[in-house]
Amino acid sequence: MDITTTPIAALAENGIAWADMQMYVSVMIASVIVMTIADLLHKKSATYFFQAADKAEELLAAGEAESSIGNEKGRLKQLSAGDKVNALVGTVAVDVATAGEFSNGPRRLVHIFTMWGFVLFVAATAMIIYGEAQTTTLATAWNIGAIMLLVGSWGYWFAFKVDCQAEGQSIFQIDLRKDIFSLGLMGTSLAALGWTYTGGGTGGWFIFLIISTTALFGSVYWSKFSHMFFKPMAAYNKRIIEANGTNENLPHETRDMEWQQNRHSMELLKDAPMDMGLGIKREAPKHY
Secondary structure (H helix, E strand, O other): OOOOOOOOHHHHHHOOOHHHHHHHHHHHHHHHHHHHHHHHHHHOHHHHHHHHHHHHHHHHHHOOOOOOOOOOOOOOOOOOHHHHHHHHHHHHHHHHOOOOOOOOHHHHHHHHHHHHHHHHHHHHHHHHHHHOOOOHHHHHHHHHHHHHHHHHHHHHHHHOOHHHHOOOOOOOOOOHHHHHHHHHHHHHHHHHHHHHHOOOOOOHHHHHHHHHHHHHHOOOOOOOOOHHHHHHHHHHHHHHHHHHOOHHHOOOOOOOOHHHHOOHHHHHHOOOOOOOOOHHHHOOOOOO
């Protein structure tokens, strides 16, 4: 298998013009945009963030409030443009680029492989098709992206799929509405590598690739695809509300604060280690 070339350019020699390929990719892009917007409107995700922002502004405008749950004086802060930029940079560099939300190392690695493999594969595909030519760099990115996507998507399914690992379901039990995103990624990566390994053409692997990509990009409204756009927004919002102190009006106290440790009800835990109580993380949730 030569990773410095792809079967895409050869499609034109098999009767599939560049214009036809561009039309297919354009339809898939339009599908993702339209269905993502429809999903946001249906789930009201954008509405939630706007309302949360308005509530935070109201809390900040009201200033410090009396609290019956603890000492929260000085927790509110008006953020500067620099503070917001720092939150944005942190979101992109940690939460998005390196999947910082995952504390489980292998799970985080699987997510990174899937995400960056998908980005490389899709970007290289679009650049080759719209540019009507492939370079060694683009072809290498296309193949490496497909390999990373294969490792990540299949690794997730067999090692970290939640209803299998935590609920004891069989990996062969499939709910299309719930699993179509994962299956689309798995099918796309496998079909792409099978297609290039067998020399390209318009045979079975090519048909499998078209079916998989159509299922992946054409099911955004029902799948978890749009979740990829929601999660960065949620991560940024979390950084902002923690930085300005509103924190969705939740308590800010932690057990390591001195005044908390001196409370009568905390007397027995005063000298306890901060990670006490995390025994649930000592073993995987497999008590089904």
